[in-house]
Amino acid sequence: MSEVKLTAGTRTEFGKGAARRIRRADLVPAVLYGHGTDPVHLTLPGHELLLALRTPNVLISLDIEGRSELAIPKSVQRDPLKGFLEHVDLLLVKRGEKVTVEIPVHTEGELAPGNFLLEHVLNALPVEAEATHIPEAVTVSVAGLEGGASVLAKDITLPKGVSLAVDADAVVIQVLAAQAEEPAAEGDAEGDAQA
Template sequence: MSEVRIAAEPRTEFGKGGARRTRRAGKVPAVLYGHGKPPRHIALPAHDLLHAFKTNAGTNVLLTLELADGTELALAKDVQRHPIKGSFEHIDLVLVNRGEKVVADIQINVIGEPHPDTLVDQQAATIAVKADATLLPGPIEVDITGLEPGTAILARQVALPEGSELDADPDTVIVQCLAKRTTAQVESDLGETPAEGSEETAAAGASA
């Protein structure tokens, strides 16, 4: 996983007004908590934070926070973004230690081409794994090459990187393979065939 150093400064203004002023100053309001310590309200440079997450898209970013009284390691627990601009509105960070086992949601990337008659339904975009805080894996690939309708890939069948273990229900469906619906099946659901529809339309036109 990627580790990024970023400066952090204490935040003394709270509430919506304080958060807006922090963002206008080019910083992101954040809260740092964990390990039984009181929450710390901090501000992080928006540009550096955006760059860290953009560069490591799909990967958990380990932040080395440079605080006035030393450094702390942290992972993003909850990130709030502006619905239109995509900029950071607020971020919750959780303290971690090197060598500490943590649980994180890892992105799943589906690769490969299934059987031609298969419609792929990816039911889970992430999978929860437990690993060393400094060794969390990047996106995990799930290969669906040749899978036929009626098959599925469960969480316990996903190959995890060495040092990582599953921390989710092993029977969680990650990918489900469905049968593609034929034109005849769709028409049957509508209760008519194209020919029947044409005849009814023509008859209606004649009677008119």
């Protein structure tokens, strides 16, 4: 689990105009909330935040005017066309505290020979983990699986201290037999033309 340090400033201006001014200064408006505290409105350095968010569930160590806080990203809004960060919601966490997050599911290995498709029913697996030890991803072996096979949440080996936050019988990955369309027989086409 990676921890990224960012220096944050507090903000008192709100609304579209203020948000645009903040983004023009290569900063991102953000809000920090959690533990029953009042939300704190922040500005974060745009480029550093963008790099930090490349890691799923990154732990962010915030320096807010000399005060240090730990947070994880809860919601990230991006511009739908250009992809730049518009706003980030951060959840305040403490060391040793358990949080519920979704971690990416990766697959490895080759399916059994045949015409099969691999379907990710869940692209991310909801788990509960200590805030400072959130796994970056889980890897599932699909080696040798055939059509009709599925991998349930309870079949996935989780790191120590991590538990499922989803029904144990939830399907995470399933293998489907590919459906191929049968070509129309030539005799049928000729019969239809003569009729």
